[in-house]
Amino acid sequence: MKKRGRPVIYKTLDDKNIRKLQLSKSDLKNTSFDVFKGWFLFQNSCCIYCGLTNLESIKLSEQFPKSTRSGKRGFSLELDRKDSNITNYSILENLCLACYWCNNAKTNYFSFEEFKIIGNAIKQIQKHRLLKL
Ligand SMILES: [Zn+2]
Numbered sequence: 001m002k003k004r005g006r007p008v009i010y011k012t013l014d015d016k017n018i019r020k021l022q023l024s025k026s027d028l029k030n031t032s033f034d035v036f037k038g039w040f041l042f043q044n045s046c047c048i049y050c051g052l053t054n055l056e057s058i059k060l061s062e063q064f065p066k067s068t069r070s071g072k073r074g075f076s077l078e079l080d081r082k083d084s085n086i087t088n089y090s091i092l093e094n095l096c097l098a099c100y101w102c103n104n105a106k107t108n109y110f111s112f113e114e115f116k117i118i119g120n121a122i123k124q125i126q127k128h129r130l131l132k133l
């Protein structure tokens with residue numbers, strides 16, 4: 001039974017889940033699925049900042065449930081706007097995949113380029129934590 005209020009865990013990134021990722025942003029509802037999937041497949045299926053994969057994100061979310069807004073986020077890669085001044089998510093060139101921890105820490109304060117530097121530090125910590133699991 002699906003827990004109420006808990007997001008779907010994307011253990012696989014198949015069409016169904018790619019569509020769910022697309023529909024997680026209402027700005028993308030009018031973008032055709034083929035266009036969005038084409039964009040998605042061009043990504044590396046990992047956080048652009050720290051390199052965390054979807055499965056690694058799930059493992060860390062399960063290990064540190066209180067770090068992910070009581071389990072409400074962190075179970076899948078999220079859509080992040082490289083330039084947060086562009087508020088519309090339908091501009092695919094401005095989108096990237098980010099893990100919860102990077103997306104949450106980047107906020108609207110750090111630029112894309114600034115956060116790539118921070119993402120390298122996060123990457124070292126995440127890899128260390130994953131080795132302990
Ligand atoms: Zn990340």
